[in-house]
Amino acid sequence: MMKVLEPTEIQEYDVDSVAIRVFLKALEIIGGPRKLIEFRNLTWLPSLMSASYAVVLLHESAKTEDEIAQFLGIARNTVRNILRADPELVKQRLSGELETPKKTLKAHTAGGLAKLAYQEIKEGRDYLELFSHYIQTTSEIYGVFWPIEILRRIKGLDFPITVEQLLERAADISIEDKKLSELGERLPKEIKSPSQLLKAIKEALG
Amino acid sequence: MAKSKKNIGQNVFNDYFTFVMDERENVVLESISPLKQSLKEAPQLEGVPSGIEGVDELFYITKIKDGKVIKQPLGGFPRYAVINVTGVSDTGKTLMAEQFAIKQSSLGNTTIFVTVETTAPFVSASLRERASAMGINPSSIEERIIIIDAASYDQLRDDIQTLLNTLAYSIKKYKAKNVVIDSVTGLYEAKEVMARTIVRRLFNFMKKWYQTAFFVSQKRSGHEEFSVEAAGGYAVPHIVDCNIALAKKSIDSSYDERLYGLPIGEIVRLFRIDGCRICGHDTSTRLMTITETGLVVVGKSLKELKGGGR
Numbered sequence: 001m002m003k004v005l006e007p008t009e010i011q012e013y014d015v016d017s018v019a020i021r022v023f024l025k026a027l028e029i030i031g032g033p034r035k036l037i038e039f040r041n042l043t044w045l046p047s048l049m050s051a052s053y054a055v056v057l058l059h060e061s062a063k064t065e066d067e068i069a070q071f072l073g074i075a076r077n078t079v080r081n082i083l084r085a086d087p088e089l090v091k092q093r094l095s096g097e098l099e100t101p102k103k104t105l106k107a108h109t110a111g112g113l114a115k116l117a118y119q120e121i122k123e124g125r126d127y128l129e130l131f132s133h134y135i136q137t138t139s140e141i142y143g144v145f146w147p148i149e150i151l152r153r154i155k156g157l158d159f160p161i162t163v164e165q166l167l168e169r170a171a172d173i174s175i176e177d178k179k180l181s182e183l184g185e186r187l188p189k190e191i192k193s194p195s196q197l198l199k200a201i202k203e204a205l206g
Numbered sequence: 207m208a209k210s211k212k213n214i215g216q217n218v219f220n221d222y223f224t225f226v227m228d229e230r231e232n233v234v235l236e237s238i239s240p241l242k243q244s245l246k247e248a249p250q251l252e253g254v255p256s257g258i259e260g261v262d263e264l265f266y267i268t269k270i271k272d273g274k275v276i277k278q279p280l281g282g283f284p285r286y287a288v289i290n291v292t293g294v295s296d297t298g299k300t301l302m303a304e305q306f307a308i309k310q311s312s313l314g315n316t317t318i319f320v321t322v323e324t325t326a327p328f329v330s331a332s333l334r335e336r337a338s339a340m341g342i343n344p345s346s347i348e349e350r351i352i353i354i355d356a357a358s359y360d361q362l363r364d365d366i367q368t369l370l371n372t373l374a375y376s377i378k379k380y381k382a383k384n385v386v387i388d389s390v391t392g393l394y395e396a397k398e399v400m401a402r403t404i405v406r407r408l409f410n411f412m413k414k415w416y417q418t419a420f421f422v423s424q425k426r427s428g429h430e431e432f433s434v435e436a437a438g439g440y441a442v443p444h445i446v447d448c449n450i451a452l453a454k455k456s457i458d459s460s461y462d463e464r465l466y467g468l469p470i471g472e473i474v475r476l477f478r479i480d481g482c483r484i485c486g487h488d489t490s491t492r493l494m495t496i497t498e499t500g501l502v503v504v505g506k507s508l509k510e511l512k513g514g515g516r
Binding site for chain 2: 001002003004005007009010011012013015060061062063064067
């Protein structure tokens with residue numbers, strides 16, 4: 001009998017966790033949940049969640065519009081509007097749209113936001129607050145504290161960032177008996193995401 | 207797509223952790239490299255034996271010696287190529303896939319066999335039979351062919367990312383060198399509109415993991431019989447590196463009787479390499495037979511047949 005891969009070895013793709021990451025990033029793009037509360041737009045959340053799933057199901061799981069509509073329990077046309085949204089257009093319109101309280105979020109706006117968020121996630125820029133939280137948990141487990149401190153210092157910076165921006169805020173941080181300023185030359189000039197930053201520092205340490 | 211009862215928070219954490227640790231995430235800048243650098247990293251062009259009699263010498267490289275062009279056979283499919291074989295039913299596609307997997311595993315190269323059409327026990331039995339026919343002890347290759355049963359487990363067939371994750375796991379765990387998928391058509395059944403997307407994902411995956419891959423594609427009744435068009439249109443052949451078209455032809459004229467040396471009403475099978483972007487290849491249409499023990503053998507070209515004898 002040939003070797004057959006066991007069912008337990010099937011590496012099931014977890015669409016839920018990726019959709020949640022996209023959803024959270026979309027929230028971050030529009031200014032965080034507090035901003036939605038402020039403008040009385042919390043009713044947008046279900047549409048944003050649907051759009052996040054739709055974008056992930058299309059790009060990661062290669063699902064058709066019909067399959068996505070069936071999974072989310074929404075009309076196929078709504079799915080189509082989500083998936084055909086132009087993220088750049090949404091980006092431009094967003095501020096005005098957000099400031100006018102609306103009970104429902106238009107499918108194309110939700111789609112554009114979800115697409116923007118998905119692109120950000122693919123480039124390694126997750127919702128920074130959450131990223132920092134999990135890094136903190138991991139760092140505590142392994143007894144390595146510099147990643148927490150670095151993420152705390154760069155809070156509020158928009159990625160990509162330059163080494164100069166990084167050093168401006170965190171040059172004095174000690175990492176394994178070295179100051180971050182000593183590692184500056186070994187870091188890429190432009191850093192795309194928090195994860196790339198931490199990896200680059202780790203590599204610079206040798 | 208069924209929602210699992212897993213702890214979503216834990217999964218988010220796992221994703222983040224993998225994301226931090228996985229160096230492959232940041233690829234955009236690295237994807238831009240000067241030609242000189244790319245050439246340094248380019249794999250050597252060499253052949254991997256196909257296990258199909260008559261095929262290995264049909265792929266070649268050319269060299270110039272003393273001002274003359276010399277063809278040098280590769281001795282198999284080009285390594286790291288994604289090869290796609292297309293044909294109607296009963297043309298020998300699966301047999302070719304099995305022979306390739308068996309030959310490679312007998313050479314010590316672990317091969318992942320993704321079965322989308324037939325469940326694992328039947329594929330296993332078929333592989334054993336084929337190995338015996340090839341003169342290879344089935345026990346000697348049992349550990350080197352890893353079957354992924356996408357026919358039995360819907361999530362592998364229905365979610366491309368689950369299949370790719372499982373393939374990545376298997377390649378790492380078993381140090382695989384080759385991947386066979388029989389058939390890619392089964393991965394986009396009833397949604398051929400996604401054929402291009404799915405095959406592109408598979409193709410990119412095989413390149414990323416340096417696999418020599420053999421895809422089987424099925425034809426629909428409306429397709430031109432001896433072309434590489436398959437389910438999903440021409441999407442599949444446009445993406446892959448090499449295409450092989452298989453066809454069946456009935457002997458229905460006295461000209462055919464003379465050409466093929468078979469009586470009217472019989473069936474002949476035909477083989478043609480329909481393109482290979484990696485290396486030179488034979489372009490003729492060739493007679494293909496399936497032996498009594500179920501092995502595909504590629505024979506003479508029709509041009510040679512016309513010149514006399516089978």
